[in-house]
Amino acid sequence: MQLHRIDLNLLVVFEAIYTHGSITRASQVLFITQPAVSNALARLRRHCGDELFYRSGRHMQPTARAQAMIGPVRQALGMIRQSLQDGMEFVPETASRTFRLSMADIVEAIVLPRCLPEVTRQAPDCRVHSYPVERSNILQQMDAGQLDLAIDVAQPGREPLLLHQPLLQDRYVCVVRPGHPLLEQELDMDGYLALQHLHISSRRQGSGHIDLHLEQLGVQRQVSVRARHYLLVQPLISKTELAATLPERLARQLGLPYLPLPFPSPALTLNLYWSQRAGQDPAVMWLKELILQSVE
């Protein structure tokens, strides 16, 4: 295939259709009309000799060829975007861009209220999108220019290709409902293990940080409720006898009474992660510094 005969803008259209699963939606984000996207797709189809997308109900599903193409295309476009951005100064007052962050809802609750007021004050035309990305996809999305920063629990040796900086440290505490009889005494290990626990995890199964720590101590707690979102903690804990082991900052934020754990709390460190690529982007580095300052 002769590259000079291909309009490389077709790859931008390809990426938009793949991302949004719709020609109409792609036309909206590219600020061109639906026929223009349809026409561009027709040209790319001729170049590739493949349908690339087929209609399935109201969605455009990628063919196997399109699925094979999307990774390299995203990577190439990410590098082009980066090369065009390199060396450009970031002026928050006039800048207009969207920052994409990956973090769990618990981290959002702790970090975003602290840093977003300053982001909107300094950079009124910038937008922040926060959503959780699977750990295994973070590096790929950062390389493709689809993710700027990620905040996650520090794990030794994780993702050696990512750069990181400690964001905040905390300790775990045991949260119970107001008036819980446990609040009138000191919580010992027997009392802790006798409790029914609420465990929050985005995964369907597997041990949590605390469970792994207890395992090392040779004991096991009783998890009777497992849920995905920390939003559930406040309403559930306040109406039941359940206990939850949470970071102290979050316990304070929820306004629930809490007790120190009857064993040395494992260290909880949240790290801020970014890619080599983002390290060259003055805008991302500006946001990184702002987040670090806001949670100090």
Next chain:
DNA sequence: AGGGATCACAACCCGCCTTC
């Protein structure tokens, strides 16, 4: 009804040729 494909038309781009 929503959304992709197609058509006719207009605007723009680019290569080629001519003139200076």
Next chain:
DNA sequence: GAAGGCGGGTTGTGATCCCT
């Protein structure tokens, strides 16, 4: 070599058709 005119090709738009 630079500038201008011409013609063909490409791409975007609105309108409309047709499929799911």
